[in-house]
Amino acid sequence: MHTAVDIITxxxxxxxxxxxxxxxMVxxxxxxxxxxxxxxxxxxxIYFQGLNDDELLALTTAMLNSGTTLSFSDLGKPTADKHSTGGVGDKITLPLTPLVASYGVAVPQLSGRGLGHTGGTLDKLEAIPGFRVDLTEAQIRAQLLDPGGVICAPTAQLAPADKKIYAxxxxxxxxxxxxxxxxxxxxxxxAEGTDTLVLDVKTGTGAFMQDEAQARQLAQKMVWLGQAHGVNTTAVLTRMDTPLGYTVGNAIExxxxxxxxxxxxxxxxxELTVTLAQHMLTGAGIDADPADHLANGKAMDAWxxxxxxxxxxxxxPLPTPSHxxxxxxxxxxxxxxxxxxxxxxxxxxIGAGRQYQGQAVQATAGIRLYAKPGDTVHAGDPLGTLYTETPERFETSAQILQNAIQTGQAFTAPRLIVDVIS
Structure with a gap:
């Protein structure tokens, strides 16, 4: 017989x-x-002592089996999913899901909300009038058959241990x-029961794992865990020093x-959307250039x-900001x-994200950027516009944005895709 105290000790x-x-314990x-x-x-x-591979596998499996697991093997089509470790301006799930779905792949993209400096996919989608992110398992299954892509909140029965442990x-x-x-x-x-999983593991100032060696180690461990559970898993190590694209927020993304x-x-x-789509399609056994369906409108139809x-x-029309x-x-x-x-x-x-779980966000809040590293700017040129429904918040945010952007003499852009781990 073991007790919690024995295990902790x-x-x-x-x-x-x-x-x-x-x-x-789980x-x-x-x-x-x-x-x-x-x-x-x-x-x-665990924070101080770490876990070896056997313990890590046991912990992941126990959390995975703490609730129901989904299986889409009866859909008659391959399933592929993507997970990003979170960043700024990281709207990739939004174009990626319909893009991959447009090739006949089921994409069960169970996503989360934003916390702190990272945005949440569900918060962005809820800026679309009427859009619902809370679906039943039956609705998810029906939508994976047609149109093939779904971006929604995980059902409460999926990995309940993780929700409790994360909080x-x-x-x-x-x-x-x-x-x-x-x-x-x-x-x-x-727990999502996908055949293929592509992980977008971020490194850099805006990433969870700022250190590249640590991000690489995390990517390797996750790929190993996925493969140990029979899932075709690949990790793409990508840079998150600069926001992705020119928008950060909800409706604006x-x-x-x-x-x-x-x-x-x-x-x-x-570049990132097409790269991740390529790995998802390859995993699903489809030989195609995903850029084709961006060009010919098929990805837009799926969206x-x-x-x-x-x-x-x-x-x-998407909601527009007052200030x-x-x-x-x-x-x-x-x-x-x-x-x-x-x-x-x-x-x-300014209201695009939340400080604590459950805090409301503004659909219209966000930032539009006008320059990126490598661009030349002149004194007085606009760098970014802040949008909100609560203009009293401008002062602090404007100062933070001003301090975030540095100018100098020259800049060499690093590669966005650092490495692929499979």
Missing amino acids: AKRNGHQLTTQHISW NAYTAGDVSDEQFAALAMA LRDVTGTVDSMPLIASSIMSKKL VEETLEVLAGGGPADVV RAMVTAQYGDPDV SHTVVAEHTGVVTSMDARAVGEAAWR
Whole structure:
């Protein structure tokens, strides 16, 4: 017989936990038989002592099996999914889902909300009038058959252990632990029952894992966990020092998504969308160049069908903000850096994001950028416009945005795609 205290003490002292110990703790905590204090103590012990591969696999599997798991093997079509570790201006899920779905792949994109400097896919989609993100499993299944893509909130029965553990980590200083991050992401994603999973693991100032070596290690662990569960998993290591595209916010990012689906849009957003789509299609056994369906309108058709299926109206104009404030360049020169984390912070402070879970966001709040690193600006040129319904918040956000953008003499752009790990 083992008790929670025995298990906590063993991990605190650096001993390896058995699969039985780990699954007992996860199940007992999910059921309410182990207290928050006890699981918080275990999380802190894991934070300092780490987990070896056997323990990491056991933790991920226990969290994955804590609720229902979806299976789409009866759909008669391949399934592929993408997960991003979160960034600023990271609207990639929006054009990517219909793009991949337009090739006959089922894309069950179960997404989240924004917290802190990172935006949330569901918050962006809810800027579309009528769009619903809370769907039943039956609705998800029907939509995967036709039109093929769905972007919605996970059902409550998927990996309930993760929801409970994540909320606990959030308030106990144990969020940024490699094994806890890897098991959290992978338990949710594996519960979705997809055949192919592509991970977009960010590194840089606006990323969760700012250090490239740490981001690479996280990517390798997650790919290994996916493959250990029989899922065809690839990770793409990408740079998140500068926001993606020229928009950060909710409705404003949907607007930029529509540009991409219409065959235009910012080069970085297009590059990342097409790269991730290529890996998803390859995993699904489809040999095609995804750029074709951006050019010929098939991805846009799939988007319109998806929005309509989720009770949105693709023809209704997106909401527009009541107030705007433009920040201008103080010096002439080349933009040498645009701190993604700071831009994200400026956006949530004017209402585009939230400080705590459950806080409301403004559909119209956001930032439109006019220059990116490498561009030459002259003193007085606009750098970015802030949008909000609460203009009293402009002052702080404008200062943060101004400080986020640096100018100098020269700039060499790093590659957006750092590496592919499979």
